[in-house]
Amino acid sequence: MPDWTSAASHRRSRPVTRRDALRYATALAGLGAVSLGPGTPTAAAAAPTLIDFAAKQIPAQDIRAAGHSGVVNYVSTSRPGSSFGAKPITLPYARSLTAAGLVIVSNYQYGKPGGTAPSDFTRGYAGGVVDARTAWQLHTAAGGGQSAPVFFTIDEDINRDTWNRLALPWFRGINSVLGVQRTGIYGGIDTCEWAAADGVIGRSSTPGRWWAWQTKAWSGTKVHPGAVLYQRVVATASNPGPLVGGLEVDVNDVLASDVGQWNLHP
Template identity: 35%
Template sequence: MIVASLSRRDLLRLPEARELYRAGLKIVSCYQFGKGETADWLPGASAGVEHAKRGWQLHTAAGGPIGAPVYASIDDDPSYAQYRAQVAPYLRGWESVIGRVAHPAAHLHQVEIDARSVGGVDVNHVLKPQFGQWD
């Protein structure tokens, strides 16, 4: 199964989400803004709060259910030092807004960053039948 992840630039609107759902596609909310030097996680905790608020706003505006997870993507390969100083605080910022980021239904993983894509969208691996999809 291929699950497309839309970034902050690619806003999914409610009519489009309904159309995709009617066509039988599975939808998850996956938030990412920037990459490399512009990655959203670089500023740490305060950026996590800011981006979580925006991610939740986009999720609900597109029709995402209250109980579905919003994936916070780290679409880079941070070092361990970056993880400790920036990524972990960024994710804690997310948690302060939307609750625990490691949601029990979150079973979607992108292991090959930028290595494989379909139509310019990275391929994700679905690890369990219930992976946070909207239905």
């Protein structure tokens, strides 16, 4: 059974404390050039953050000026009836981020609950095959690393039955194309745990960490010790995110030296 799952039985219910935050900051201090890449903003060195956004491509200099170390960017297209400027990431934009010393992590999300396309995971195994092929084509077209993972999104609070019936087969389909090691998950703490327990996401080179990008949503106050990224700020109409380049963004805490950034996975 995965390390993460066994750890969860002892640690999952414990809320994040000030000591936890200090421990994360200490562990992350000095990531700098080796782990996140050359030119990482020094202001973010003690506690690196990555931002994610969809509406438009935010200039690299604005991201650096805001003190962030890089981005999680989409390797998926816009849903019908929408036109997001940052979906998918393009080669020129990726080059501009890299030239500015910013790192890039890939994420796939096409559908959305209540959107013009249903949540991706509801399409099961066959949908996973199609989504993985699309994600990898867009990832590589933009210069993404050949061994870098893609994080696939569960953007709603699902129960274990829904995971077993729909989401798990979807991830199996993704695995059939990318392999487990290049597959990651975005979701609440439960879906991240289930993905690790069922062996459908890969491991970071950081000991004890998995390709799990945990969102604050549906997680209460808990941050799992196996996650590599934690979406601490989720921009909503009632709770706006910080502005970077004039756009509201989500903010993600870096919890491991290896979060799947392209420059570590050529």
